[in-house]
Amino acid sequence: MADSGNTGAFVEFERVQKSYDGEILVVKDLNLSMPKGEFLTMLGPSGSGKTTCLMMLAGFETATHGEIRLDGVSINNIPPHKRGIGMVFQNYALFPHMTIAENLSFPLEVRKIDKSDREAKVMRALDMVEMGAFGGRRPSQLSGGQQQRVALARALVFEPELVLMDEPLGALDKQLREKMQFEITHLAHELGITVVYVTHDQTEALTMSDRVAVFEDGRIQQLAPPDKLYEEPENSFVAQFIGENNTLEGVVNEISGERAVVQLDSGDLIDCKPINVSKVGERTQVSIRPERVEFNVDRLQEGTHRLKAEVLEFIYMGDIFRTRLRVAGRDDFVVKTRNAPDQVRLQPGQEIEIGWLPEDCRALDA
Amino acid sequence: MSDSTATGPVLAADGTPLKKSLAQALRREKTRALLLIAPLLIFVLISFIFPIGKMLFRSVENDIVADTIPLTVVELAKWDASSGELPNEDVYAAMAADMVVAIAAKAHTRLGSRLNYEQTGLSSLFRKSGRAIKKWDLATDAPFKEKFLEIHDGWGTVEVWQTIQTHSGRKTSGYFLNAIDMQLSPDGPAAQPESKQILITLFKRTMIMSMIITISCILLAYPVAWILANLPARKANLLMILVLLPFWTSLLVRTSAWKVMLQQQGVINDILVWLGLVADADRLVMINNQTGTIIAMTHILLPFMILPMYSVMQTIPITYLRAAKSLGATNWTAFWRVYFPQSVPGIGAGSILVFILSIGYYITPEIVGGTKGVFISNRIAYHISSSLNWGLAAALGAILLALVLILYWAYDKIVGIDNVKLG
């Protein structure tokens, strides 16, 4: 936006570490670089250090080690109120003793913007989130969804280039959440702002983001666009954390380029694509998505290995069928099929054969 | 069923109107709740409300004159006090008759003490006269005017009779007038003589010093409450014990400790002299004056300020401050515009508590206040236990109560009582 020639990163974490107690590293060696205008989501289980990263970026926690840069400038020593970063908190943090309009006016007042400008900007921001009629109310007189919108408007009203959101939709019900997800992404793209969004809800992360950083135990496990993250997880944590996933364990039996054969602990052989394995004899967890499992033998590729399976349970879910199988000694293997007119409905007790395309089955770290 | 509900009143399952069955259900709950609080209610009524009501009633009650000398009161009512002449023989005869009865019941000295509040000397007049009148024979000794004048000159002064006449009503405003440094004279309310004017000064002093104490408590308690509210729970609990520690020591011990600390040969003066900040010759006077009272009472009432502040601050999440800073506010602006307004209910609750406790405080001003640092409550105590002028004590108490209620009302108008939170 500002200078189009600048190809450098807008937000950068370089070798950032954080410890609260001097004993445990909550954030371990974080490296991240975001271009301007990107919508990046930090996704991870509770306690994985997402909020801590956000707080370091906002300036409420100091990094124990490493450097955080904003637009090329190190911000380690800049106090929070001078960083000009908008922030939406999980519980909204709307000031209860001020009206909605006063809440929005606050960041403009501290910036010494004169009254008429202020009122215009507040009105514009409220209209942007369709809350124009509520300026005179207090936060406690609004519903959760309305408070959420106001919090968003307040974070945007002073026109920051970077906005941080820490699980902003966590307290809303499912329908409202989906609506707000759409509105937030829409607004972000329209205004061209850079967003760092924190959530533990993977659907939210996948639907909203340009890129998702999957956190675990203070590290980014994978940083990739949503489709890549889902289809090409780089390790077994990501594979299991994102979407539903079948895991089988075994040892690499053969390996050549893009193909590998894995001998499962039950003795069965399967074909897969080596990702984190490189030599024969290595232990591995193979990961296959439920919707990529095929039991219609006619559709399977010639010369690939197949597995025997017993149907344990058939669940009708409307748009899809979810079938649970016993495969290679495990009884948590799931197959998902689309509810199409010609789709087979498997019966419990039925003995079938299953298989998949070798490139859909990823041999990951053990 | 749906047909009937569409037109008539809504019915419950058993056919009774819903409103009625709801009222029945609620009544049962209310009765149960009432029974549960009944013991406390009765206790409070018997041991608190009733005695206080009775005590306050004494501030206007004046039965003693009309009960002790009923005939005199009737006769005296006919006398024109402004004429400047003594009452006639009828009044003296009635007085003689009343006195004989009163002396037999030993009631005349009490009447004397009562009237002595209004005019000094009446106590001894009644006591001395009692001895002589005891020997009189009502049937044969008339006329009595001469005889009264013989016993004591007092009976020959118009003022004495004026005083008796003025205070012969069964209800009196005299105590309240006394309480505000006035008196009930034959010509209506008038100012007390200069030498007796002390109570208004005391009221003012009580108010002003209580305000100073409240403000010092706010200033000292706010940072402590802030730290308590923002510390991790374990450390906060430890600090909390320190705050509550004073409650475990007797009030008397703590106040006496301040005497040791503050007196001229006390710890603080010694340290100041040792540091060279104060010359040995002019050590600071910090006790037996207002300074002493303010210091000791601020210390003693501090927990009552810290606790409500703490419990209110505890409910203010730290994210508000962070939100304010992320919006561009400096530390100070964030505190002043966002945190402080939310902590006001705690300040309000603490201030009301401390102020009300303070204006009624008695022990501490008594011990460290000297003459300049005592409160109105010390005067009330004096009238209750030393001068035995309970009527005046009751009037002072009633005024104090009214002042508290007025302040409470004003606070409600200005800040709003819903804005007071104890937690």
Ligand SMILES: Nc1ncnc2c1ncn2[C@@H]1O[C@H](COP(=O)(O)OP(=O)(O)O)[C@@H](O)[C@H]1O
């Ligand atoms: N203020 C703090 N003091 C000490 N430990 C903290 C603090 N905040 C977070 N932690 C710890 O740091 C870890 C990461 O927390 P957090 O960043 O909040 O994770 P997330 O937001 O991913 O759930 C957790 O183990 C948490 O207990």
Ligand SMILES: [Mg+2]
């Ligand atoms: Mg978090």
